[in-house]
Amino acid sequence: MVGRQEVAPGLSSVPEPGETTEALLERVGRGDEAAFEQVYARVADVVFGLARSVLRDPHQAEEVAQEVLLEVWRSAARFDAAKGSARAWIATLTHRRAVDRVRSSQASRNRDQAVASRSNEREYDEVVEKVERTLDAERVRHCLDGLTPRQRDTVTLAYYGGRSYADVAGLLKLPLGTVKTRMRDGLIRLRDCLGVGSDA
Amino acid sequence: MPDLHDLHTLSAAYALDALDDLERRAFERHLHDCESCSLEVREFSEATASLAARVAEPAPARLHSAVMSEIGRTRQLSSSSGRPARRFGQGRLLAGAAAVLLVIAGVAGLGGTAWREHRLAQEARTTAAGITRVLTDPDRIETTREVSGGGRATMVMADGGAVLSTRGVPDAPSGHEYQMWVMRDGTVQSGGILSVQDGDGSAFMTGLSTDVRLAVSVEPAGGSERPTTTPVVELGAS
Structure with a gap:
């Protein structure tokens, strides 16, 4: 699925120079700090935002x-x-690590603390600006709109909310099997709409 | 534990990191022998990466300096290795977190069971959408407190909506129910009955301001107009 010169959409918030993120990673693997700097520029906002x-x-x-x-x-x-x-690899690393942390007992112990530091958080939020909408983001939104509400609910609760499918089933009052099916149907529809993976 | 025969259908849940620890490991073992599953997971991961792109946010400048100074001290792995480097999440998952949460439409007023069920049917869809909105709002506020008598209650609040859920809470004494209260500026309003089954209960409320506090007390079946006992738990955003 790689091998095209165009870089997959979304991870890049800087103008795209010729080199793919995959090629940059190869150089990073050989200890090239300048290449890592470029990778950082492309992926840091997505890693942090996710x-x-x-x-x-x-x-x-x-x-x-x-x-x-x-x-x-x-x-x-x-x-x-x-x-x-590369973007799928890095997004997967990020999501997995964030989910593991949110589900660990340490995270629940920190919850009250997070509430206590709410005022700091607000200040911080004022500094943070939403990244400008790119055409890619529009396309993702379009594809999300193409899901049924139930598919969208299960996919977004799991992905953006970091919930397990059992949690999603409980919250939406649906049988476990139904949630699994909706996640699957939802991702299949998303995949087809986004046209990812078909060029493997 | 997953039914082993339907491991195939777990590829989407796996790509969404929605499996628990045991299931994740079982599925990863299965991936070794299932070419079509691996391909599907890869494709799904490309799709979820697009979802990730949608929530990009400017990373703080200090993250950049921290990372760039750390890499000078961080040894890199060589390419030759049996173990995939991407497998690293060591976080322990909450055991048995698969709580069955009963969602009731606990909006204003009390009403009888029939009313609630009618309301529930009518609002099931809106409720699901509302819960999703609250639980995925990046600015959601989450508070967890011990419930006196046992168990924990968690409130997640965002954009005027709140999801209240309990785990491990004992059944209300016979002839009694848990009732929720919405408190603000010294006023107390009923938030409806919180039905708890096997310790788990959940309710969704809308139209709240961020400075409300929620409380739960044990009341005679059918509910009270004002709390008649000391709340077993009280939760506020601040």
Whole structure:
């Protein structure tokens, strides 16, 4: 699914120079710090934003983002472009780590603390500006709109909210099997709409 | 534990990180032998990466300096290794977190069971959408408190909506029910009955301001107009 010169949509918030993120990662794997700097510029906003979507607390999101970006540096040599795009690899690392943290008991202990630091959080939020809508973001939105409300609910609760499918089933009062099916149908529809993976 | 025969259908839940720890491991073992599952997971991961792009937010400048200074001290892995480097999440998952949450439409007023059920049917769809909105709002506020008598209650609040859920709470004494209260500026309004089954209960409320506090008390079946006992738990956003 890699091998085209165009970089998959979304991860890039800077003008795209010729080199793909996959190619950059190969250089990062050989210890090239300048290449890592470029990778950072392309992915940091998504890594941070995704971690924040799941963890909600910007300080924890920052910690997770730092762990993930260091992991990218550490394991770049083991990134295998034959198994997927760079952006999918990095988004997967980020989501997994954020979800693990939010479900750990440590995170629940921190919840009250997060509420206590709410005023700081608000200040922080004022500084944070929404990234400008790109055409890619519009396309994703369009594809999300193409899901049935139930499919959309299950997919977004799991992905943006970091909920397990059992949680989703409980919250939406649906049988477990139904939730699994809706997640699957939803992702199939998303995949087809976005046209990802069909060029493998 | 998952039914092993339907591991195939778990690829989407896996790609969404929606499996619990045991299921995740079972599915990963299965992935080794299932070429079509691997391909599907890869494709789904490309799709979820697009979802990720949608929530991009400017990363703080200090993240950049922290990461750039750390890489100078961080040893890189070589490309030759048996173990995939991407498997690293060590977080422990809350055991048995698969709570069955009963969603009731606990809006204003009390009403009888029939009213609630009618209301429930009518609002099931809106409620599901509302819960989704609250639980995925990046600015949601989450508070968890111990419930006196046992268990925990969690309130998630965002955009005028609140999801209240309990885990491990004992049944109300016979002839009694848990009732929710919405408190603001010294006024107390009923938030409806919180039905708890096997310790788990859940309710969704709308039209709240962020400075409300929610409380739950044990009341005679059917509910009271004002709390008649000391609340077993009280939750506020601030």
